[in-house]
Amino acid sequence: MVKKLINIIDNLRRIPLGNFEVKELVLNISPRYDKVNTIEIIKKYKIPFT
Amino acid sequence: MRSNTPELLSNFAFQYKIHLMKNKQRVINLYDNWYRNNRENIINKNWNLIDESTLYNPEGDKLRGLNIIVYLPISLSEEIDKKILSRIPDKILSSGWIIPKEGRHFTLLDIIPHNSGWNIDKIKSKSDEYIEVLDKEIKYHKEIIKVGFEGVFASTDGITIQGYPLNSGLHRLRDSLRKALSSNRLANLEKKKYEIETAHVALLKFTKVLNGKKTN
Numbered sequence: 001m002v003k004k005l006i007n008i009i010d011n012l013r014r015i016p017l018g019n020f021e022v023k024e025l026v027l028n029i030s031p032r033y034d035k036v037n038t039i040e041i042i043k044k045y046k047i048p049f050t
Numbered sequence: 051m052r053s054n055t056p057e058l059l060s061n062f063a064f065q066y067k068i069h070l071m072k073n074k075q076r077v078i079n080l081y082d083n084w085y086r087n088n089r090e091n092i093i094n095k096n097w098n099l100i101d102e103s104t105l106y107n108p109e110g111d112k113l114r115g116l117n118i119i120v121y122l123p124i125s126l127s128e129e130i131d132k133k134i135l136s137r138i139p140d141k142i143l144s145s146g147w148i149i150p151k152e153g154r155h156f157t158l159l160d161i162i163p164h165n166s167g168w169n170i171d172k173i174k175s176k177s178d179e180y181i182e183v184l185d186k187e188i189k190y191h192k193e194i195i196k197v198g199f200e201g202v203f204a205s206t207d208g209i210t211i212q213g214y215p216l217n218s219g220l221h222r223l224r225d226s227l228r229k230a231l232s233s234n235r236l237a238n239l240e241k242k243k244y245e246i247e248t249a250h251v252a253l254l255k256f257t258k259v260l261n262g263k264k265t266n
Contacts, residue, residue, distance in 0.1 A: 001260040002092060005142055009204040013085070015133055018126045019216060022195035025158060026119050027184060029173050031111050032164040033100065033255060035119060036153035042116075042177055045184070047223075048192045 022047050073221070074214050077248050081212045085203035095259065098206040102257045105147055115164035116173050116180065118227075119155040122251060126199065127151035130211060134202055134253065138209075146208060146254040156197070156213050156249040158220070159227055160240045179236060187230040188223075195219035197249045208256050213249030220249065 024046060030039040104111030122130075128151070135143065161180065162168050196216035202209055215221055224246070231238040240246065 001141060002095065004139065005204060005260060006089060006092060008138055008142075009085075009202060009209070012134060012137065012202050014201045017133060017199040017201075017211065018129050019196060019198040020123050020126055022120050022197065022219070024120070025188065026121065026155075027116075027181070028119065029114050029116055029170060029177075030164075031104075031114060033105060033147070033149070033252070034153065035121075035155055036150055043181055043184075045188045047188070047195060 070217065073218075074216075077212075077214050080248060081201075081203055081250075084205065088203070088205035091206045092204060096206055097256060097259050099257055099259070100147070100207060100255045102147070105255075105257070112169070113164045114168070114170045114173060115160065115166065116162040116168075116177070117160045118158040118184075120158055120197075120249075121152070122154045122156075124151055127154050130154070130199075130253065134209075134211070138254075142260065143254070145258045145260050146256045148254050149252055154211075154251050154253070156251050157246055159224060159238075160246065161231065161238050163239055166239045176236070179234075180231075183230050183234045183236060184227065187226055191219075191223050191226065193217070193219040193222060195223060199249075199251070202253065206256075208252055209254040211251040211253050213251055215249060221247070 024044055026041055027043045027045070028035070028039050028041045101111075131151070135148065162173060194217065197220060198214050198216045199211055200214065201212045203212060204210075228238060
């Protein structure tokens with residue numbers, strides 16, 4: 001399974017996924033991983049600031 | 051006398067393009083180095099698993115951080131599912147926690163990393179001071195921030211999407227926020243972890259070794 005993982009990742013190293021323009025920044029208090037359930041959002045900023 | 055403004059502008063645009071290409075190459079090199087080091091460790095099965103019990107039980111994990119993040123648009127997350135997750139066998143996917151579409155993000159600034167020893171009360175007691183400084187600085191940032199995503203790498207703790215700044219907006223905002231926090235004597239402890247230059251997005255975190263056995 002390790003070899004399979006490495007093969008898959010090696011083949012996906014440069015696959016284009018898409019671009020976007022950042023519209024919002026989220027200042028928050030959260031644990032390391034979970035940014036959905038445990039997050040406490042302090043403030044959202046629109047970018048560019050209007 | 052003929053104005054040479056168009057020529058100057060075109061030269062400036064060319065130089066800027068070169069500058070962006072160099073920046074992208076630098077980030078590509080960073081990702082390549084991360085993967086090269088991790089690839090070896092994955093082959094040697096030196097896993098760095100995350101603890102499921104804290105992941106699904108926030109009360110069991112009291113460590114919190116203060117950070118600024120950017121969520122990915124759902125349309126991009128769907129593209130990632132289509133182009134990446136669909137190609138990974140279930141046996142690998144079930145060895146980890148797939149970050150849900152609505153939670154996929156990159157970190158703009160990890161001001162107080164979650165493992166800095168600050169408890170939630172300490173962070174909250176300072177948050178107004180941070181807001182005051184960030185408000186002022188972000189207000190002055192008028193540049194568009196463009197980011198692109200291309201490829202993945204694996205590490206001993208998971209699978210990560212590679213994000214790249216597509217213009218100087220991300221770097222400039224990070225830089226100005228770092229300077230503002232420093233000049234206002236507000237703690238920015240990101241260097242305790244690492245100073246982010248990239249726009250990488252965690253997609254999956256391994257909770258089990260790949261043969262399916264739990265290590266804890």
